[in-house]
Amino acid sequence: MPVGHTRVCYHEKDVEHFEQYAIDARAYGLELEVLHGKAMFERFPFLGREVLAASISPLDGHANPRLAAPAFGRAAARLGAQVIENTEIVRVEKDGDRFRVESARGDVYRAAQLVICAGAWATRLTEQFGEGAPLAVSGPQMCVTEPVPYIFKASMGVFTSIKQESIYFRQIPRGNIIVGGGPAGPADAATSRASVLPHNTVRQLAQMRRLVPALAPLHVIRVWSGVESYLPDSEPVIGPSSKVDGLFYAFGFSGSGFQIGPGVGETLAELVDTGSTPIPLDRFSIQHFAKEPAPRQSIVTS
Numbered sequence: 128m129p130v131g132h133t134r135v136c137y138h139e140k141d142v143e144h145f146e147q148y149a150i151d152a153r154a155y156g157l158e159l160e161v162l163h164g165k166a167m168f169e170r171f172p173f174l175g176r177e178v179l180a181a182s183i184s185p186l187d188g189h190a191n192p193r194l195a196a197p198a199f200g201r202a203a204a205r206l207g208a209q210v211i212e213n214t215e216i217v218r219v220e221k222d223g224d225r226f227r228v229e230s231a232r233g234d235v236y237r238a239a240q241l242v243i244c245a246g247a248w249a250t251r252l253t254e255q256f257g258e259g260a261p262l263a264v265s266g267p268q269m270c271v272t273e274p275v276p277y278i279f280k281a282s283m284g285v286f287t288s289i290k291q292e293s294i295y296f297r298q299i300p301r302g303n304i305i306v307g308g309g310p311a312g313p314a315d316a317a318t319s320r321a322s323v324l325p326h327n328t329v330r331q332l333a334q335m336r337r338l339v340p341a342l343a344p345l346h347v348i349r350v351w352s353g354v355e356s357y358l359p360d361s362e363p364v365i366g367p368s369s370k371v372d373g374l375f376y377a378f379g380f381s382g383s384g385f386q387i388g389p390g391v392g393e394t395l396a397e398l399v400d401t402g403s404t405p406i407p408l409d410r411f412s413i414q415h416f417a418k419e420p421a422p423r424q425s426i427v428t429s
Contacts, residue, residue: 131281132187133171135178135338141286142180149182159184173278173339182286189282189297192385199389216245219252221371240373240399247316247356249364249378253413256371260364260416262379265311266321266352270328272345274302284308285338294334304345306331314354321352357381365391366408367398369417375399376413 136142142163149159160183162170167181174181200210218229219241226241243252247264277300284295285308294308309331314321328350336343358364358379368374375398377391398404 129186129188131183131185132189133184133281133283134182134286135174135283136180136182136286137177137292138287139179141288144286145180145182157184157186173341175337175340177337183281187282190385191299195385216252219243219255221256221374226373240375242375242377242395242399244377244395246378246380246384247314247354249356249376253368253376253378256368256374258368258370258376258413258417260379260413261359262356263358264314264316264321264354264356266314266323267307267355267382268309268312268323268327268331268350268352269305269307270323270331270347270350272304272306272342273348275304275345277302279304283338285334291330292334294331294338296335296338303348304342306335309334311355312352314352316354316356319354321354323350323352355382355384363387363391363411364413364416365395365411366413369412369414 134145136145145161149161152159161180162183163180167178168174171181204210214234215231216228217231218227220227222237225237225239228236228238228241230236243249245252247262250259250262253259277298279296279298282295282297285292287293290310292309294306296304296306298304310327312322312324312327328347332345332347356379358381361381363379363381363383364376366376368376375395377395380387380391394404394406394408398408
């Protein structure tokens, strides 16, 4: 829902970044409002007094992935797409002028064009075409609090280069506050398992109290994680294969997949359908990993 998004910062260098980012964003039609000091605390009286500035994007919002992702699938099905769930793909190859895709159950699918967008498991498939990337995995640390009165309509987060400070939260209408960010936890793509480390949750709550002191009494009622994929520069791979015609990639979103996925999907659909897109994708080509050592799935802990 488009309820707005507010980022705050604790450090002077980040205040300067907010100001410049707001100027740069206007060139793309995004109007950001940056507030400091008295004006900021008048707008957000609940903020902790360490906060130096707030950058406000009124057009941003948030959504629930468990509701939004299936909705995209149903919309695609209404337009004629065949959606096959709970199916692990183990083998992909170019067979003549078509691609052959085989599942773990032995089902075979064929297509003239193929898009590999398998997240943390993408390089298992791209390597079958001789193209790899140094993909690593980790587990986001998420928790949700008990319900309280619905106050925070907009999402809120901390912009910082210090990982421990980089938390965010959003409140849902029934009152629960969903908190994420901070150091990641362990994850394993081979087993498709990730964990929440208790001390990471404790640190999240400490940073939440720093951001909004009035939230200190809240209790956490549930934690969860998942398997996310990251690339060394935190930039995704998007675009055509450098070796196989009709093959396209989209993976390695480094924690931002739910945010930018719809835009990437639209761009790739245009590229697959027409052969071109006005959005330059060269910097996201898998080819810039060609000289990297052979990639391997790894476990990241904090």
